[in-house]
Amino acid sequence: MITFPNAKINLGLNITEKRADGYHNLETVFYPVPLEDALEITLSKSKExxxxxxxxxxxxxxxxxxxxxxxxxxxxxxxxxxxxxxIYLYKAIPSGAGLGGGSADAAFMLKLLNNKFQLNLSTEKLEEYASRLGADCAFFIQNRPTFAEGIGDLFSPIQLSLKGYEVVIVKPPIFVSTREAFSLITPCKPKITLSEIISRPPTEWKELLENDFEKSVFALYPTIRKIKSELYSKGAVYSAMSGSGASVYGLFAPKTPLPEMEFSNSFYFHTCLD
Structure with a gap:
């Protein structure tokens, strides 16, 4: 039995406060994108x-x-x-990219085992198991546009469709430490709520929809900032870093031919969103 775990991008990411337990509360929107790994399980001939x-x-x-x-x-x-x-795992989603590849693999593995061996686990129970493996793992159980709060583990479904938009994802050969990225953040609640911004068309997001990690990460890694600027210069209606990096994505308006782009030594992916 085979399945295809997909990536996600973050639409906005606001670090709103530091918690007493040392973690941070945040607000973000997870949006699934069809950049996929392949995951297959078969019964083993070995019993050892x-x-x-x-x-x-x-x-x-x-x-x-x-x-x-x-x-x-x-x-x-x-x-x-x-x-x-x-377990056969083919990786196409780069790690350390802010795309949730590992979390997707974990959640899809739970669903695969549930189906293969008829465990009869409900969606709610699968989400409970997934949450034990990582804060955002449970998102990939239902795998639909979701508003996330808390440490990224409290979910509310939202009505949002980017159908027809072209998405370009670029991940340079850079590793961004999530721990370091959080350490450089000064938590602050946004002046305009993320929910309100997301309700507007993507053509209005550029000056409103922010990823709070960008300021510190761009200062440490100017190459990531350059990728975002280049995506805008090539016609993206919105561009941002996903998660704490190092990938950057650009959204291009429906039916707009993508310009030629070259990002040397970087992972590059583009597709039309469903």
């Missing part, structure tokens, strides 16, 4: 180990057993008598 992970595609740093698809399997294996499996 519960799982074997076979990675391919873009390399992912760290030990294989620390991969979130493995953690998703082990989480359900604590409750259900799962048989040994082979």
């Amino acid at each position: 180990v519960p799982f074997t992970l076979h990675p391919s595609g873009i390399s992912v740093a760290g030990e294989l057993n620390d991969n979130l698809v493995v953690k998703a399997y082990l989480l359900l294996a604590e409750v259900f008598d799962l048989p040994p499996i082979d």
Whole structure:
């Protein structure tokens, strides 16, 4: 059985306050985009180990057993008598990009196991398991435009469609430490609520919809700022960094031919949004 975990972009990201537990409250909109990994599970011929992970595609740093698809399997294996499996993960979503690739893989793994082995888990229960694996993992269970609050784990569905817009995603060969990015933020509630801004057409977002991480991250990594400027110069109606970086996306109006763009040594992806 195979599935295709997709990426997300952040439409706006406001860090509103620092919590007593050391985390930060935020507001953002998660929007799914069809940049996809491939994830397949098959019954293993070996009975000696519960799982074997076979990675391919873009390399992912760290030990294989620390991969979130493995953690998703082990989480359900604590409750259900799962048989040994082979896990085939092809990575097309770059890591360290603010695109949620690892979180998507984890959530889709939960759904895949639920379907493959008829575990009969409800959507709510899948979201509960996903939230144990990461703050934004549960978003990918329903995988629809969502307003997120808290530490990025409190969700409200929203009516938002970017159907027909072309999205360009560029990820330079830069690693942005999320911990460092948060340490440089001064929390502040926006003058105009994110919900109000999102209700306006994307052509009005440029001066209103902000990612609070951009100020500090751009100062540390001018290349990321340059990518955003270039996307605007090529005709994007809106451009922003996704999450804490390092990827930047640009939205281009429907039926507008994309100009030729070249970002040397960077990951580049474009598609029309459904």
